[in-house]
């Protein structure tokens with residue numbers, strides 16, 4: 001009998017690949033293999049991250065695909081309805097990257113507040129900054145507004161309390177009122193209330209039809225003039241034209257984006273945004289820590305092997 005074939009379509013940590021190579025019951029087809037384009041016809045299992053898009057048409061063309069296992073949380077790059085129609089299991093690795101994404105979120109908050117990247121850029125550009133003429137903002141005891149109080153949002157809250165001793169306002173229409181009893185936070189049912197009161201607004205929601213452009217022109221109008229916006233979630237959640245306008249008009253102190261509508265973000269795609277001094281852009285690396293890549297990669301492998309053996313897994317979405 002032929003061994004089930006596992007196709008790896010995105011970059012995975014070598015530890016995870018080694019583990020699969022050492023599993024005699026499966027055959028591995030890696031991204032650099034010529035056969036990789038044949039995944040629709042030949043794959044029993046797919047391993048992906050958020051780079052590869054799996055459309056309804058891709059799924060309809062598959063002949064024996066049993067599962068798609070996505071490293072990370074967001075599954076907006078997979079047509080879940082099409083997978084469900086074909087009885088293809090889709091799994092992710094929930095909560096595994098929370099610490100890494102939350103760390104980057106806090107790092108970006110501090111960098112924007114204290115203008116770290118802006119100063120570095122200006123100094124490298126040859127400017128002799130007069131330090132008495134530049135001020136940052138302190139985040140000590142400031143209020144963070146967390147939009148999406150799930151696994152990642154809750155870790156951001158813990159770190160915020162630990163590092164800044166600040167308050168938490170959370171907006172999450174899907175979390176139960178009893179969620180996170182050990183984290184001191186105030187839940188609001190109106191996003192506007194959070195936007196009005198938060199010194200830092202941070203987004204930790206999936207990209208869905210309800211969250212697309214959640215933060216647009218009127219939301220920026222409601223934010224404090226010293227507010228910082230952080231997006232380590234998905235590009236589509238922020239209206240990027242409205243953000244550009246808010247930064248140009250100095251309606252907020254600054255922003256940081258680890259996720260953008262066009263990735264990788266380039267000067268060609270974002271000629272004006274990339275010129276803003278009060279904006280930090282990172283290339284969707286919230287989950288890119290060595291520790292998380294190893295742990296999450298191994299979790300994906302474990303999930304694929306379980307599904308191919310017909311075992312149930314708790315991280316199955318459809």
Ligand SMILES: O=C(O)C(=O)COP(=O)(O)O
Pocket residue numbers: 049050051071072073074075097284285287288
């Ligand atoms: O967890 C997610 O959804 C992420 O965005 C991380 O995706 P990545 O594994 O870095 O492609």
